[in-house]
Amino acid sequence: MVASELVPGEGADVEAAVMATVDTYHHPTSTAPIGMVVDRLGSVRGVRGLRVIDASILPDVPSAATNPTVITVAEHIAESRVEGEIDLVRRR
Template identity: 50%
Template sequence: MGNRLQDHPFFYNVYALKREANSMKPAAGALVWTRSQSAAPGDLDLHISGTHLIDPKVSPTGGAIVLACAVTLPKSVGRLRLSSRDPRAEPDIRYNFFDDQNDLDRLVEAVQLSRRIGRSAPLLDVIDHEMAPGNTVDDGKALRANIVSNAAAYLHPTSTVPMGADSDPTAVVDAWGKVRGVEALRVVDASIIPDIPSAATNVTTIMVAERIAAKLSA
């Protein structure tokens, strides 16, 4: 239990807006899904989201936009452990982002793409300068180091109590959320998804929960 933690590694590519374009209203957003150079056929493993949803106080011009990058099909696997029997104690969470080097390669690719978007019209017309990682950081080794130092979790954790067949020694629950070896206990949330989906986990979790609920009520 807790041995197959996955989340989407996330990096904030931030731009200060020109003062004439920094009203921040209405909040705007856009999503781009694309495939990396190493993606499997049919996979969209990179995600870039553009949004105004950032505190304008962080920008010297009074407005900013984020092009947030993520690897949506990560290979790296982390772990979750309880740090204490005290339910109020924070757990020990090790994401192990970039344990698989390909995850870092692909996130670098996503950030390079987001920077090309940020440096191209029409977005360039409203941008004052790049705040993060910043214009002094090139697209080579410096960018890789910056990503490793500043990567965050997308807060889409899954797979710490994965479902699976009886023959799978890492499976904690069966296909209906029933915990193996424990009577009358089920888990129905994102932790039972065996592999992280390539999208925000809320819709997938709702689908799983409704399917299990329908089975129990049948």
């Protein structure tokens, strides 16, 4: 059983404690969003044969963890390729 506040401690400066301990995950996303830079399958507009399939194509910063969100997007695009929706560019 907790008898009193542990952190930052009773009578402590709460704002200073938050500022000293808060941090971000620093996972940049949404720098080349679907619809603006790439299509729904990751093809870069105006560049034949180039696909971007990472966190940068997410239209908004996800509210969930970035990693599983990107994995889901990548699996969807890969599945579309397997189903023949994506035409592969062949080198000659």
